Amino acid sequence: MSSIDTVPTRHFFGIPQRGPQVRGNDPLDYEQKFPEDERYQELGFFARVWRTYLEECGAFDIQLLEGWRDGVDVLLVFAGLFSAVVTTFVVQTSQNLQVNYGQVTATLLFELIDIQRAAANGSLVNDVPHSNLTPFSDFHPTISDSLINGLWFTSLSFSLATALFAVLTKQWIHQYTAVPSGTPRDKCYVRQFRYMGLEQWGVGFIIGLLPFLLSASLGIFLVGLVLFLVPLQRVIASIVGTITFATFAIYFISNVLPIWFPSCPYKTPLSDAQEASSQVPRC
Numbered sequence: 001m002s003s004i005d006t007v008p009t010r011h012f013f014g015i016p017q018r019g020p021q022v023r024g025n026d027p028l029d030y031e032q033k034f035p036e037d038e039r040y041q042e043l044g045f046f047a048r049v050w051r052t053y054l055e056e057c058g059a060f061d062i063q064l065l066e067g068w069r070d071g072v073d074v075l076l077v078f079a080g081l082f083s084a085v086v087t088t089f090v091v092q093t094s095q096n097l098q099v100n101y102g103q104v105t106a107t108l109l110f111e112l113i114d115i116q117r118a119a120a121n122g123s124l125v126n127d128v129p130h131s132n133l134t135p136f137s138d139f140h141p142t143i144s145d146s147l148i149n150g151l152w153f154t155s156l157s158f159s160l161a162t163a164l165f166a167v168l169t170k171q172w173i174h175q176y177t178a179v180p181s182g183t184p185r186d187k188c189y190v191r192q193f194r195y196m197g198l199e200q201w202g203v204g205f206i207i208g209l210l211p212f213l214l215s216a217s218l219g220i221f222l223v224g225l226v227l228f229l230v231p232l233q234r235v236i237a238s239i240v241g242t243i244t245f246a247t248f249a250i251y252f253i254s255n256v257l258p259i260w261f262p263s264c265p266y267k268t269p270l271s272d273a274q275e276a277s278s279q280v281p282r283c
Helices: 048-097 101-121 143-177 184-200 203-229 234-260 269-277
Strands: 003-005 021-023
Touching (some): 048 143, 048 184, 048 203, 184 203
Antiparallel strands (some): 003 021
16 A cells, blocks of 8 residues: 655755655655665766666566567577478488489389390390480489479578577577676666667667568478479469468568558568668558
8 A cells, every 4th residue: 555655845946856755665666666865976876866777777678688589489499390391301302413323223124124025035135225324324403303402402591590590699688688797887887888789780670580581481492392393283283382472472461561551560670671761651
């Protein structure tokens, strides 16, 4: 229960400095929470203003950094799972970039059987067609295999890069939250120095770009998946391609809408960057 204490009013050159104040358990009542400074010590090492600054900035930093941590943790989990999926496909399709000795063996075995049949029938062995596929033949992967593997290796690289930068950002956050030693004034200086570094070096912008990097990795993988399915089953490839196009069309539109409609809640760091650099008039 809070109570009203009448604090004597002090005058400075005839101007009242303090009046009746509410005293209670209000966590934002720093005049009650911290002792009053001695005269001429309002900016001293242990002044109330520095303690108040640390309390307010601490609450601000907790809210800011918790949002960053939650987002980075989700990206780490998704990037790890997605990288495992892409690796499974890459292991299978990367074999098409080198000589398939199993196919070479099967081709030469068929040729050997044809020669034996010709010899048994009394036919000329030279009439048996020779296979162009030998262990010493020049191998060149098809354009389709090269394109699919190029897309999937690029997707895997983006996904792993996202995981790497996510780990780095967690280390940056940890360094930012490290409690410095010293007086309250010294701690205020260190905190403000670190916060200005975050703003100057664009840490928040980098963290905001990580979802875009992972989205690009997903899009590249899906394009490669459509190309992989085309020679196998065109109907399935058409369905996957339609889903891919619709998904990323919605993704693009959701990032553009906040530029035109300020009340649109589909805001991301990418849309904020687009809005800052765009000269499109708002509706």
